[in-house]
Amino acid sequence: MSVTKFEHKHSAHCESGVVSSMLRYYGLDLSEPMVFGLTSALTFAYLPFLKMGGMPLIAYRTMPKAIIKNIQKNLGVKMKLEKFSNKQKGEERLDQLLAEGKIVGAQTSVYWLPYFPEEMRFHFNAHNLLIYSKEGDNYNISDPVFEHSVVCDKASLTKARFTKGVMAPKGLLYYPTYVPKELDLQPIVKKSIKKVAKTMLNTPVPIAGIRGMRYLAKTISNLHKKDKRYAKLFLGHIVRMQEEIGTGGAGFRYLYASFLHEASVMFHNDTTLQEASDMLMSIGDELREFALMIAKAIKSKKDIEYDAIAQKLNDVADQEVKLYRKLLEFCSI
């Protein structure tokens, strides 16, 4: 694999950002939206039984590590993933890989990374970053969600890599061992779009895809039966899962819209794809309006209009149904 000079890029999402920067370094220039799109990373899931800090998990993209997994499956990239039972071994291995001139992806907990703003440090264990060199006891890190590259001391990085609990990183490091030079992207684009559309439209379980959105909307409608303090925390939690953790629901929609735009150019300015990209951009805007409605409701002393908030989410679900049907139209040509 040939190596180019490492360049940090500001990304919307940690995992697609790391993978995109990594592949570019090894000579395969794919934008973050391309990586996100080619790995079918857009989704929706509302998992009321899986709690984080007492609140259910609401996901606007596939599970952590799905991008790393699917980039191998869909593009033929080969990645080596290493976990460690022992901190010291994990530290030594990282130094060894850097000494070999590799750049290394790592899974970490946001809470223990000192360069994160104090008010953003929560116990989230699946944050991805890229380590590209070491100076003394400090590591130079390309954290995709930051505008510029950052520095982290060894002790903090180790703490962040070896935090325990749900989605514990176990010191996970990853790096490519094979990156293809030339790829015929068109068929992969088509296949990955089809997968997203089908999953969102035809999910067999009521907690995922469009059905998951409607289920969450129904839960919101029923919040009036709950204590108001809980209702406000629940609503706030939806928006936090949407906007603050990583890039957010609207953010993922914009990211995929960007992918659809790139794909339309790739297919000789395909109008169906461009229309779909525009639609998804507006869906992202609607999700942001939904977030704003909730934020206002939390701040206000007046009664919360749960039905109106639920309706907004149902509207988004309606729009997304149209979008995925359009994408299937493109795939059938």
Place this chain on the structure above:
Amino acid sequence: MDINTVPQDNSSTYANNKKAIYAKDEDGSVKVVGSSGWEAEEIVTKQALSDLEEMAHEAYCAVKRGERSSLYYHMYAIRMDLQLLSDATGFFKWTIKRDFQPAVFAKIKEKRLQNYAEVMGKTVQELKNLPKEEYECD
């Protein structure tokens, strides 16, 4: 999102950082624009923070009154709760709850205390004590 409407609300929660948002340019292309913050996000982040802060405050006073051990306060002070602490230490919740009792915590085994300290990023000494004048209590 249009590149001209990307929110620039200078949210304190961003601490002068910027978040990347993909937005549409006038010519139809999509590019990354740095956002300095967004009011709606700031409101919900602060809501979560103040909820955690409130827990830590109440815990602090409960420890001061001698109803709970210092472990109870430190758990909330590092933005954890019983579930997270149990996941991180591997201890059963009911055994952690016992350690919240001052009398039980006073006789805790060194090894168990070490495990708490390690997971919570504190020294054993820090864990055994309550920081001075962190919060006001009635």
